[in-house]
Amino acid sequence: MLTLHTAPLVLPVGAEPVPDGAVLVDGDRVAAVGPYEKLAAAHPGARTRRWPGVLTPGLRQLHGRWLLTRCYHPDPREADELGTAPISGPALDELAPDAARMAGSVRRGLQRMLAHGTTHVGGPFPDAVRQSVVRSGLREVPAGPSTADPAHLDPFADGHGLPRTVHGPLTVGGPADLAVFDVPDADALTAEGAGTCVATVLGGRLVYRRR
Incomplete structure (x- = not known):
C-alpha cells in the first residue's frame, strides 16, 4: 500500500528542502520525494499521514x-x-x-x-x-x-548538524527510514534535539508515534 508522509518541511538531506513536502512510501522503500500536492495528485489512492514540523531521514x-x-x-x-x-x-x-x-x-x-x-x-x-x-x-x-x-x-x-546525524539521504529506491520532529527547521532541530521526535518510520512501518 502506498503511503504519503507529509509535513510542512521535508529535509531529504543531499537535496533541496521541500516546503509542504511529502515522501511517498511503497512497502519498505521510498518511491518519491516532492511537493505534497503534486504527489497526492499523481497517487490518489495513497494513504496520507500528516505530521507537524520537519520530516527527515532517520537518525x-x-x-x-x-x-x-x-x-x-x-x-x-x-x-x-x-x-x-x-x-x-x-x-x-x-x-x-x-x-x-x-x-x-x-x-x-x-x-x-x-x-x-x-x-x-x-x-x-x-x-x-x-x-x-x-x-x-x-x-x-x-x-x-x-x-x-x-x-x-x-x-x-x-554536536553535529543534520547531514552528519542522519543515516543517509532520502533517495528514491532507498529504505523508507524516516523521522519527524515538531520543530520549524533544521537549525531548531539541532538546537532542541531529537527529544522533539513525534514519529519514526522504519522500513515503511510506523514504529513510534508520540501520544
Missing part, C-alpha cells in the same frame, strides 16, 4: 553498544527512585542489575532510541543484545567517533 545513534550494554534504562515504575535517564558508570555498578533486569533495560533502551528518531544503531553487539536489536527492526551499523557523553539518547548530542 544514526553511534553509541548503541554503550547504551545497550553499559547503561541501565529504568522501568517507568522505577522512575520515582531512579529517574528516567540512562544510568551508567559507578551508579550502574551500585545498582548491579541482574540479567533479567538488563534484558528489560535493553528493550526499553531500543524503544527510547526509536522515540528519538533513531533508525540506525552503532554496534557491534553481543549475541543476546543483537537478537533484541533485530527484533526491534533497528539497523546495526558500525560505531564511529564521538565527542558526547555516551549515555545520551539524543544523536544530536555529538
